[in-house]
Amino acid sequence: MKYRIFIIALSLISFNGFSQDVSNYFSKANAFFSLNVSNGKVNYSKINANQESLNEILKLAEKMVVSKENPQTYQAFWINAYNLAVIKGIVDNHPMKSPLDKKGFFDTTTYKLGGKTITLNDIENNVLRAEFGDARFHFVLVCGALGCPPLISKAYMPKTLSAQMDKQTKIALNGSFLKINTKKNQIEVSQIMEWYKEDFTKKGTTEIDFINSYRTEPIPSNYKLSYFPYNWAVNAQ
Template identity: 60%
Template sequence: MKSYIIVVALAFGILGHSQSLNDFFTKSDAFFKSNVKSGKVDYKGIKSNPEALNELLSIAEGISVSTSDTKNYQAFWINAYNLSVIKGLVNKYPTTSPLDHDGFFDKTTYSLGGKQITLNDIENKLLRAKFNDARFHFVLVCGALGCPPIINSAYKPSTLDAQMQAQTVKALNGDFLRVNTKKERVEVSEIMKWYKEDFVTNGQSEIDFINTYREDKIPSNFKLSYFPYNWTINEQ
């Protein structure tokens, strides 16, 4: 009888975890569809009606997912990061930039996944430090116009790789860089300066990384520089 009880308890625990995680992805998807348009967030609307966001973060607080469950883990923390950035800006709204608020990324903590954690820790300790994938920089959205645009859907384990690929391709074929053919020069977002080590792995250059995703390839002899980051809030 004792063995039966243990098995049933474990089964309910696994089922409950799965249901909570699926609920988080489903409700996150609905939230982004309702509040994000063309890469911009309706902070004013969320401020006036914060119930859906607060419910999502409450669900996220009780979720625990292992790094070995890679796709669920990555999808959960990417969404948790983007939702927490929105929460942080909604709490300060009206505002013009996340940098107007001291400690926005490295001091303010959120209750997520059973942890009290900052935005920087999600990005650097839970994702970048555990997985060698520079595409995180194109799906983690810091609430500013200089970031790659936020999408109006949740990142889900079943579609995560395709979503990360699509956002990276979109950024590197769009506003993330500026090519001057006459001067043989390419300017890229300062993200590639701040996190250079992520883009030059396995002996590749930054231009090699860019060309992996870019349709119109950049010649390897082009000089690379960085343009200033736009920290203005990504508001509708």
């Protein structure tokens, strides 16, 4: 009986410690984004001059292991981890004009996050897209370039994650993510929708169907769709 009580107590301590780590991670990430991101752009020079807070958050994230059984916490953790790692990658190569200036920025440079040694592409494609198949990831994962949807000045939080993802998707699809020519019945969209077309055309839907599910003013289904070039210039203030 005493042994069972000990195990239960130990489990509670472990659980509470883990919960505290998770809470601390989201709190510190939120403060970091609030201080260093404005109007979708990042103050890389400021972060480069004092990297302590960024490194502290990444150190917290290194040993945290989040479970897919709690999908909101899992997804929010990894979305923030991706965005923080992108900032770390750019700061580590500061100054840089584009994340593509660093060979392997997305596919070979690794970070220790969530108990894994992992690349940015692994987070996006294996940890998130492959597991959940949610096209809204493309509007919250920010690759450090102006062609990306804007980085928000707060962390993604488990309790508000879906609402935050919806909001960013709506902002992009009612804004600069697409260009409409009503005279020619044409719509140009970001190359993201070309590169990840399968995410936007599930269950027989078209890209325009997906766009219209978030548009204030729907795009006519007969409009011709094409893609405009991606802007890889760094999203610096």
